Amino acid sequence: MENQMSTDRFLEGDKVYLSTIRSEDIAVFIKVMNSEDVRILARSRRDVMNEANAREMLEKLMTREEAFIIRRNGDDEAIGYGLLLDRDEYNREVMLGISIGDKGNRGKGFGEDAIRLLLKHAFIDLNMESVHLGVYEYNAPAIRAYEKAGFKFAGKRRHARIIGNKFYDEVLMDMISSEYFSLYGDQEMGKYGL
Numbered sequence: 001m002e003n004q005m006s007t008d009r010f011l012e013g014d015k016v017y018l019s020t021i022r023s024e025d026i027a028v029f030i031k032v033m034n035s036e037d038v039r040i041l042a043r044s045r046r047d048v049m050n051e052a053n054a055r056e057m058l059e060k061l062m063t064r065e066e067a068f069i070i071r072r073n074g075d076d077e078a079i080g081y082g083l084l085l086d087r088d089e090y091n092r093e094v095m096l097g098i099s100i101g102d103k104g105n106r107g108k109g110f111g112e113d114a115i116r117l118l119l120k121h122a123f124i125d126l127n128m129e130s131v132h133l134g135v136y137e138y139n140a141p142a143i144r145a146y147e148k149a150g151f152k153f154a155g156k157r158r159h160a161r162i163i164g165n166k167f168y169d170e171v172l173m174d175m176i177s178s179e180y181f182s183l184y185g186d187q188e189m190g191k192y193g194l
Contacts, residue, residue, distance in 0.1 A: 010068060011121060013113040018068035018082060018121075021061050025069050028078035030054045032101030066121070070100065070114045079105045082118045084126070092129035094122055106141065115149040116184070123180045132174040136161050143171060150183045151175050 008019040021029075030051065061067040066084035071077060080100040087094045096118055100111045122128045132154065135142045151173040160170035 011117040012073070013117050014073075015108070015113040016070050016072055016079070016110050016117070018114065018117050019071055021058060021067050021069050021081070023055075023058070025078060026051065026054055026058055028069065028101075029058050029081065032080050032099055066094070066126075068118075070098075070110065072105075072110065079110060080114070082114050084118060084122055084131075087126070087128075092127065094126065094128050094131055096122070096131050096133045111142075112145050112148055115145060119149065119175065119180055120184070123177050128177070130174055130176050131180075132172065134160075134170045134172050137169045137171050138163075143173075146173050149175075150179055152179070 008022075009017045010020055011018045061081075061083070066087065068082045069078045070080040070082055072079055079102065080098065082099075083097040085095045085097060096115070098111060098114055098118065100106050100114075119131060122131045133146065133151070134157070135146065137143075137156075152175065154172045154174045156172055157170040159167035161168045
């Protein structure tokens with residue numbers, strides 16, 4: 001299995017690589033989606049995922065070319081997933097989503113590395129002009145990771161989530177292609193022989 005995983009490297013970064021989602025990834029998908037930390041950060045109202053509803057969601061994701069499992073370099077362990085959703089070919093924009101399941105894998109740069117790989121795929125492979133996302137204001141580590149990757153504050157949806165008796169805003173962030181190539185262009189263009 002390990003050899004199959006190491007040949008399934010769609011994009012490789014310094015700390016992680018993205019691989020296509022396969023049906024055998026269902027266990028990791030359930031683990032990430034049911035992680036208490038992920039559920040708290042997303043403030044999801046969905047039920048805990050079981051094999052049936054996870055398989056249904058996974059099968060939908062497998063039909064998208066922009067859905068990936070995030071695996072650590074070195075040991076190939078699946079630690080989360082990354083998505084590029086709602087691709088608008090006409091306006092050349094897409095929404096980025098990422099989740100690192102286990103708290104022990106956060107704060108180590110794995111998420112930032114995966115974000116950079118998703119950006120590379122969006123701006124170079126898919127020729128997007130804009131990548132955007134939304135993150136709730138209480139998820140400060142994610143906001144910092146997005147800022148470190150080069151995302152800019154684009155606005156907010158006020159009172160988008162309620163937790164207890166308190167409302168929280170959704171922070172909207174984006175990056176346009178000129179910003180991406182200003183930050184990463186020299187590194188990435190050299191890899192493509194441009």
